[in-house]
Amino acid sequence: MAMTGVLRPGHIQLKVLDLDESVEFYSNVLGLTETGRDAQGRVYFKAWDERDHHSVILRQADSAGIDFFAFKVDSCATLDKLEKDLNAYGVATRRIPAGELLETGERVRFTLPTGHDIELYSKKSEVGNGMSDVNPEAWTAAAEKGIAPIRLDHCLLYGPDIEKAQAIFTDVLGFYLVEHIALDDSQDLAIWLSCSIKAHDIAFVRHPEPGKLHHVSFLLESWEKVLRAADIMSMNRVSIDIGPTRHGVTRGTTIYAFDPNGNRFETFCGGYQCYPDNKPTKWTMDEVGAAVFYHDRKLNDRFLTVVS
Ligand SMILES: [Fe+2]
Numbered sequence: 127m128a129m130t131g132v133l134r135p136g137h138i139q140l141k142v143l144d145l146d147e148s149v150e151f152y153s154n155v156l157g158l159t160e161t162g163r164d165a166q167g168r169v170y171f172k173a174w175d176e177r178d179h180h181s182v183i184l185r186q187a188d189s190a191g192i193d194f195f196a197f198k199v200d201s202c203a204t205l206d207k208l209e210k211d212l213n214a215y216g217v218a219t220r221r222i223p224a225g226e227l228l229e230t231g232e233r234v235r236f237t238l239p240t241g242h243d244i245e246l247y248s249k250k251s252e253v254g255n256g257m258s259d260v261n262p263e264a265w266t267a268a269a270e271k272g273i274a275p276i277r278l279d280h281c282l283l284y285g286p287d288i289e290k291a292q293a294i295f296t297d298v299l300g301f302y303l304v305e306h307i308a309l310d311d312s313q314d315l316a317i318w319l320s321c322s323i324k325a326h327d328i329a330f331v332r333h334p335e336p337g338k339l340h341h342v343s344f345l346l347e348s349w350e351k352v353l354r355a356a357d358i359m360s361m362n363r364v365s366i367d368i369g370p371t372r373h374g375v376t377r378g379t380t381i382y383a384f385d386p387n388g389n390r391f392e393t394f395c396g397g398y399q400c401y402p403d404n405k406p407t408k409w410t411m412d413e414v415g416a417a418v419f420y421h422d423r424k425l426n427d428r429f430l431t432v433v434s
Pocket residue numbers: 280281282341343392
């Protein structure tokens with residue numbers, strides 16, 4: 127499959143209640159690398175193996191949660207085309223000027239029927255992963271600091287009208303449905319969508335309140351690194367929601383935990399690779415427990431009710 131159009135998740139801007147405490151957490155416990163601060167006071171981070179300037183932005187706010195989630199597209203021409211396609215589909219967009227985020231070009235922002243702001247952009251300064259483009263080593267010291275995920279991987283968002291969000295992603299942006307939990311024959315409780323060969327690049331759960339964040343997810347290299355992440359969380363008294371365990375959906379191995387502000391994050395590994403011609407996997411409500419937590423085969427209340 128040629129990677130064209132929407133390439134991958136590019137950044138998330140999170141709201142935090144205490145910026146200094148959060149910078150300490152994201153730097154030294156999660157193990158991201160700080161790459162800049164802007165005139166608004168926002169703090170920028172990247173995971174160690176990411177090449178672009180940042181993937182996580184923290185903004186001081188009165189409540190926790192998500193400001194926006196962004197996808198990188200392959201060119202300016204694609205950005206222009208997708209903006210026109212969104213408008214033709216009835217989705218209003220607005221342009222955020224280049225430089226409004228550090229080292230980032232123009233962004234196209236739109237609001238999903240779920241209440242979430244999504245952005246597309248094509249340009250962000252490449253700062254590299256600390257290794258040479260020629261004859262590189264296997265990893266750097268940044269890969270040892272804290273949990274040290276490889277990259278921002280996906281997010282799970284809670285809101286109403288998830289079928290309308292699915293239509294925008296699949297009809298306009300080139301995503302495809304990988305898995306879903308069917309509430310009944312006519313509607314889904316949850317959907318997992320991909321723009322790549324990853325089992326998910328974004329996911330949604332039906333929820334009455336719009337614009338909520340369930341979790342932002344970071345990829346680790348192995349099950350051993352997931353266990354090491356659990357050790358680091360315990361050493362630092364991080365509030366763990368559940369895990370280490372495995373999802374039935376995507377088959378990923380996972381831990382859910384909370385940052386100091388109550389934003390849930392996931393450190394995970396695995397999940398299968400998929401292709402757009404794969405038939406979507408369906409889960410039914412009588413097996414929803416196994417879909418989400420494969421070992422326990424039951425949901426904990428927090429999974430469906432605690433969001434930021
Ligand atoms: Fe996830």
